[in-house]
Amino acid sequence: MTNPSDLVRDFVNTYDVESDSDTVPSPAALAAWLHKRDLIGPDDTARDEDLAVAVGLRETLRAALRHNHDHDHEPESSHTFPAFPLRVVLTADGPVLEPVDAGVPGGLARIAAAVMSVRADGMWPRLKVCTESTCQWAFIDSSKNRSRSWCSMKVCGNRTKTRAYRARRQAETG
Template identity: 40%
Template sequence: MSERSAAPGGLVLVESLVNTLDIESGADSLDTAEGRARFGLAADELPRARELRESLRAALLAHAGHQPHREVTPLGDLLAKAPLVLTVDEQDGSAALAPADVRPLLSRIAAAVAEALVAGTWTRLKACEAVTCHWAYYDRSPAGRGRWCSMQVCGARAKMRRYRAK
């Protein structure tokens, strides 16, 4: 679990959805009414939300140069189903992609990914390489080569394992 600051812009939504599951303990905050309320989810939307979460995690692992450990629906296939609209501000002419419907999580995630692509921040959102973690974090390292959500926890564990293996 990370002590790092949250991801910028709409990526905070992606980061917080991926981090609803603590892989090490198995705790899933989407199992609670409060956890579902954070994302505007009804109980019947949970299977799709979990599918989206794991597809996002797989993409974030790919950003860090790793393969997912199980088969997931490709993120592109899910996001292709997200209804978005292009909005244009009449005052200043600025344009943005927005969810066609405010409630569906898929559309909000698609808009956040599109915003991050334009901003150049999408590939900086990664998943920790520790198999027992895979926590989403925003890589703020100068070279963009961060590997762990936390150097003090996951990074230290990995380095200690490597040291002991010698």
């Protein structure tokens, strides 16, 4: 199974804000995405309601990841996820959260459980979305001091810095 941090990041990135493209625009695409990551079985199918829940979960996660840029670690605003019934299962490696439901609802519950795992292992503050408003791509901040702001310095960081430079130049000449 995919690393929980990677799973959460990849799930948020199923929607590309900049290009307005969605990797999971239909129930069938959602089921295929979940199956490719071994979150559901090959015969599981998604319904329109499942897609709506998935989009709600994805955008709630994106909003929550925006708060991980706050270096003063103010208490996070509350983000409510859809209800995903999970149970605690004791394994040789310790307790894990597993979905009560099977199929697509269970696959989405596995993503919610991954969020809890990311929080438990201390990786949550490193999951962020790009601060470039037109981007919002999720990434894992691997910098030592957790100060990374953009998904890519070459693209989004450069855009932001170029805009700031032009604004300063405009102010100087205006």
